[in-house]
Amino acid sequence: MQSLEPYTAGEQPKDKKYIKLNTNENPYEPTPALQDALKNARSLRLYPDPLAAEFCEAAGKANGLPADHVFAGNGSDEVLALAFKAFFDSPVLFADITYSFYPVFCEFFKIEFLLVPLRDDFTLDAAGFLKPNGGVAIANPNAPTGITLELKELQTILDYNLARKRVVLIDEAYVAFGAESAAKLIPQYPNLVVVRTLSKSHALAGMRLGYALAQPHLIEGLRMAKDSFNSYPVDSLAQAAGTAALRDAAYYEGVLSRVVDTRTWFVRALTEMGFRVLPSKTNFVFAGHDRIKAAELFKRLRDRGVLVRYFDAPRVRDFLRITIGTDEDMQKVAAILQEILS
Template sequence: MSFLDSQFQHLVPYVPGEQTRTKVIKLNTNENPYDPPQNVIEAAKEAAKTLSRYSDPTCLQVIQPLAKHFNVAPENIFLGNGSDEVLFFLFQGFMEKGVQFPDITYGFYEVYSDLFHLKTEIISLKEDLSIDLAEYTGEATVIIANPNAPTGLMIAPEVICTFAKNNPQRLIIVDEAYSDFSEASLVPYLEAHPNILVVGTFSKSRHLAGARLGYAVGSKQLIEDLNKLKFSHNPYSVNAMTLACGEASLQAQDYVDECTQKIIATRNWTQQELQKLGFETTNSQTNFVFCQHPTVAGETIFKQLKEKNILVRWFNNPRIANYLRISIGTPEEMATLIQAIKEIEGVDI
């Protein structure tokens, strides 16, 4: 017998990429393949000594250096328990007139819109898998991942700014989980466009997927309203060890940048090698590649790679059922992946 409220009985929860402790090459959840910087590890150890006390609800030890990193004021920064919590508050409190997002994008958007019973319009990507903002009409809040996942494609900031300027009464949320691997961010444009809010994460380029630290950058009013929701829910949602790790990460920017450039270089190499094997790839601006083979089904490659202890992501979605999303690992891991793909029957060598 279920005691769950009937309004939630229908929910279809988000399905994360497979997690495993067995020895595999794990290329299915877009994690950073490199260890956190040493000062982050040391900061976590030191913070562990304070776990008998509540964490600082103001999160200033991260907000202040993050604001400096983005060249904004601390009042323009919000911190949450991963970007998923930031998105949770946005769907909960900023979409009274409804929400619009693409049909192929981060799966939590649809989960949250269902959870909060929002008026939702899901707009199809174009045939080339790009987002056409001209199709986002009306008054609803718009949320897009830029670069988008799982396609890896991005919209130029100028295009989004023009859209925001032409729709001043609409909130435009830009989820920049992967922006550090791309050509641009919307953060430098926020002062001129107070109806744009940027959401980001420490999970990808900053090596902290397991720490759960996300943020939003936007106008003072937007950040105040986000904090109103957070402090009505859980003021201590960002724990002390995560705050310490986030602060240390911002002190190790050179290492973060070095690893990011390694990932970009490995991504470009991987795309070229896949193309040599007959794969079609999108112009990914992320830490993953999105690809399909013209004659071998994506599900087939996914299953055969798993038999070789290599995990990639396959989505059971008719529009992209032939595609694979492959996270970028170390150069050695990606070389092993390419060799494994060469051994799959039907792949051109």
């Protein structure tokens, strides 16, 4: 275990009040329907439903799938970890710039992996995944770039791996902010697993609730992996909250629309200041400026009470990842950036 390099989460400082734009949390409150749902949740003296049946039914309905196509977990990170354990052999393929938990899972489960380089414009090269492998993991939209792979390109990866009986995992943590979901492909592809979180789109980061969508034989594989670690990973309150959230689609359509509208004008403001901003379909932007190093800009923003995310890694050292907050927050950030650059 001494050689294991764990995932590094975004900082959560308590020394003063910050505009917190470093962990891609939703700036708006979850649906008011949660209040009644939590009051009526299953008694906490009882164990929760190990299958989270009511939540799975709601998640399935929200995605046009039966409940037996859904698996619930204690956040999407747990679902991803169980999927790596249940479905992947060496070597797993994933992008060289993507969610940094993937190599951690591989190290922990002793699975070898190969990195598929993104193109120079940070788009994902589907052809790089058309080679022998023990499984494929793709964040779509990708993180931290925010760029989306079109479904027709994804299908070429699915077709290649279906013929070789290899699982393709699509991590859709940010899909609700403007990208097209691969969930519609599940009836067609028995090798497809789509993973979602309620942390970003449904403003439930504090609840830790995620789920997978797949055909029933893959869902059963996830349940077997789950029951080898923890039979009751999703507590009763999280199940009740998640179910209420998924059933209130109208409320969240409004929330998501506000985030996307804010992203649109903030990207325009950054571009006018001379930033290079990658095209984003997420609740964050990935941006850099030729006149100031990203590490220095990160420090200056922090000194002024703004937390963003800096990745000291090859190819992305010139960029900052900035979560989209409220209009008020982003107007303050835009003004601070203008001040720093001037």
